[in-house]
Amino acid sequence: MLTENLTEAERQYYYMEQCRQWVEKQVKELGRPLTASVVTFGCQMNARDSEKLTGILEKIGYEMIDSENADFVIYNTCTVRENANLRVYGRLGQMKQIKKKNPSMLIALCGCMMQEPEVVEKLKKSYRHVDLIFGTHNIFKFAELIYRRLTENQMVIDIWKDTEQIVEDLPNDRKYAFKTGVNIMYGCNNFCSYCIVPYVRGRERSRQPEDIIREIENAVADGVVEVMLLGQNVNSYGKNLETPVSFAELLRRICRIPGLLRIRFMTSHPKDLSDELIQVMAEEPKICRHLHLPLQSGSTKILQKMNRKYTKEDYLLLVDKLRAACPDISLTTDIIVGFPGETEEDFLETMDVVRKVGYDSAYTFIYSKRTGTPAAVMENQVSEAEVKDRFNRLLEEVQTIASRVCSRHEGTVQEVLVEEINRQDKRLVTGRLSNNTVVHFEGDVSMIGKLIPVRLTSCKNFYYMGEPENFTKN
Numbered sequence: 001m002l003t004e005n006l007t008e009a010e011r012q013y014y015y016m017e018q019c020r021q022w023v024e025k026q027v028k029e030l031g032r033p034l035t036a037s038v039v040t041f042g043c044q045m046n047a048r049d050s051e052k053l054t055g056i057l058e059k060i061g062y063e064m065i066d067s068e069n070a071d072f073v074i075y076n077t078c079t080v081r082e083n084a085n086l087r088v089y090g091r092l093g094q095m096k097q098i099k100k101k102n103p104s105m106l107i108a109l110c111g112c113m114m115q116e117p118e119v120v121e122k123l124k125k126s127y128r129h130v131d132l133i134f135g136t137h138n139i140f141k142f143a144e145l146i147y148r149r150l151t152e153n154q155m156v157i158d159i160w161k162d163t164e165q166i167v168e169d170l171p172n173d174r175k176y177a178f179k180t181g182v183n184i185m186y187g188c189n190n191f192c193s194y195c196i197v198p199y200v201r202g203r204e205r206s207r208q209p210e211d212i213i214r215e216i217e218n219a220v221a222d223g224v225v226e227v228m229l230l231g232q233n234v235n236s237y238g239k240n241l242e243t244p245v246s247f248a249e250l251l252r253r254i255c256r257i258p259g260l261l262r263i264r265f266m267t268s269h270p271k272d273l274s275d276e277l278i279q280v281m282a283e284e285p286k287i288c289r290h291l292h293l294p295l296q297s298g299s300t301k302i303l304q305k306m307n308r309k310y311t312k313e314d315y316l317l318l319v320d321k322l323r324a325a326c327p328d329i330s331l332t333t334d335i336i337v338g339f340p341g342e343t344e345e346d347f348l349e350t351m352d353v354v355r356k357v358g359y360d361s362a363y364t365f366i367y368s369k370r371t372g373t374p375a376a377v378m379e380n381q382v383s384e385a386e387v388k389d390r391f392n393r394l395l396e397e398v399q400t401i402a403s404r405v406c407s408r409h410e411g412t413v414q415e416v417l418v419e420e421i422n423r424q425d426k427r428l429v430t431g432r433l434s435n436n437t438v439v440h441f442e443g444d445v446s447m448i449g450k451l452i453p454v455r456l457t458s459c460k461n462f463y464y465m466g467e468p469e470n471f472t473k474n
């Protein structure tokens with residue numbers, strides 16, 4: 001069969017079929033199913049990509065399992081901080097032994113770490129037991145690359161520097177039946193000076209609104225009630241489309257999809273958060289009462305060196321506007337401690353913002369030097385001891401504030417979207433409020449994927465125990 005005249009998706013389905021025939025043959029010979037495992041590091045983008053990898057592996061005929069003792073193991077990697085890389089090398093080292101016992105197993109690597117040439121060099125030299133390496137731009141070629149590995153019988157490496165291409169309509173397997181992530185854009189143009197993401201994920205590309213809506217409508221038809229719209233900076237969605245569409249407008253259109261109950265999104269860069277978006281959030285009940293608004297630092301001097309393009313005052317003003325429009329909104333954030341040149345005074349500015357905003361939760365990170373980024377060569381890298389001390393002080397403050405903030409809805413009745421049976425106590429179910437806080441209450445499987453009104457009886461630092469009110473609705 002010639003593949004030249006096909007769409008990209010059709011080409012990939014052709015390769016899936018070729019691989020499926022190979023798997024079928026193996027299954028017959030071995031007299032057992034072939035198993036596969038997808039191991040994901042990093043952010044929600046990677047988690048979503050992993051659902052696509054899983055969808056393709058299932059289509060090929062692999063049986064998905066949770067253990068790395070599988071016939072096909074793929075690591076979807078992250079490189080945002082150095083320890084993410086170290087974890088991957090650690091796992092790969094262990095896989096060498098496992099592969100010795102099962103020489104026909106295949107090991108693949110993809111994701112952000114593979115976009116760094118020095119990583120691929122290291123793998124080629126010291127990790128010869130890896131079979132397949134590809135990057136973030138050509139993940140849609142997964143089936144074709146597996147096929148190449150099977151036919152060429154040697155390590156296959158295919159990394160693209162960047163791409164304009166967005167391939168729609170490939171298989172994907174959702175981790176949860178009732179909620180899913182939906183990419184609305186890829187890449188990032190912001191080049192925050194500490195961050196490697198723009199280098200490994202390429203330039204910003206928005207999907208067409210029609211494609212996004214169609215994907216969500218199909219998901220809703222399959223039983224999905226909550227979507228998380230994904231992008232490194234969702235607030236700049238649509239600016240580069242032929243017919244520009246703002247993120248606020250996209251949200252309005254998504255809100256009109258019947259059957260969809262909740263809409264979340266991340267991440268919002270403070271510099272691009274528009275008044276129009278705040279207004280839509282205030283008007284549309286389907287949009288969750290939660291905004292993840294990364295601060296990174298509370299010091300205007302450090303923010304400038306980070307290339308974040310807002311000041312401490314801009315950020316606090318934005319928080320005021322959000323609270324005025326949506327008084328019950330939960331705010332969460334990301335903070336980096338120990339950026340080059342950060343003094344005790346700068347750090348205290350960060351603590352000041354943390355106190356003034358009162359975050360529901362904050363992800364705190366120790367600055368990690370990423371080769372190739374402007375910050376890596378900045379002077380005055382902060383000493384490890386100082387960073388640790390600041391980090392611990394910040395963490396304590398964040399946790400104290402979070403437990404206080406979290407309890408503000410105690411005693412009220414709120415809708416909980418039930419996600420699963422509680423892992424510790426099977427009589428309980430676990431779900432989330434619109435503001436993303438976790439709630440446990442008595443219930444059963446029939447509640448999963450439904451919105452249930454629950455009285456929030458007591459707050460335990462970061463989550464609630466509740467009691468269902470006696471009516472249910474879909």
Ligand code: SAH
Binds near residue numbers: 195231268335
């Ligand atoms: N696009 C998102 C962030 C993606 S990375 C945004 O702009 O908010 C997730 C978080 O990792 C960032 O918000 C930042 O806090 C952290 N991070 C990124 N690079 C880092 C580095 N070099 N060291 C420590 N933390 C980093």
Ligand code: SF4
Binds near residue numbers: 190
């Ligand atoms: Fe990194 Fe900044 Fe882009 Fe976020 S907006 S991915 S922190 S460069």
Ligand code: F3S
Binds near residue numbers: 200
């Ligand atoms: Fe990591 Fe890539 Fe996400 S570097 S944080 S997985 S975009």
